Amino acid sequence: MTRRHHFHIDHRGHSVSATVRTGHSTVVEILVDGKETGYGKTRGDEPVTVPVELPTDPPTAVSVRVTPGPGEPSCRLILTADGEPQVMAPRAY
Template identity: 75%
Template sequence: MSRRHHFHTDHLGHSVSVTVQTGHTAVVEVLVDGKETGYARTQGDRPVTVPVELPTDPPTTVTVRATPGPGVPHCLLITEADGEPLVMAPRAY
């Protein structure tokens, strides 16, 4: 049975949202400012990383690391500049 989990954070003035659909094949969709900028699939509970760019001047590359399981999924936003992971807050909708 698949289920959708949503995560969100703001970084450098931009909205970053992630949807993780769990199931046999996990699907991760990344939206920046409401536009899909990244997509990945993984088998089972394997973590997946999705590189995306924030539309800053110059563009800023960040990576979303989603872990579908086991248990409740979670997401991190990792910046290339300092490599410091930011925990993305779960959203209920």
């Protein structure tokens, strides 16, 4: 059975959202400021990391790391410069 989970964080004045579809495979779509900027796919409960850029000047490289399970998925924003992960809050959608 496929389920959708949504996560969100505001970072450096930009909105980063993730939609995670779980099931036989896991599909991750990343939106930055409402525009789709990243996509990833994995099988089962294997984690997936999707690299994206924040539209700053110069652009800021970040990654979104999704751990699909077991249980409820979790999502973290990873700042490439220092590698410090920030938890993205789950959202009802």
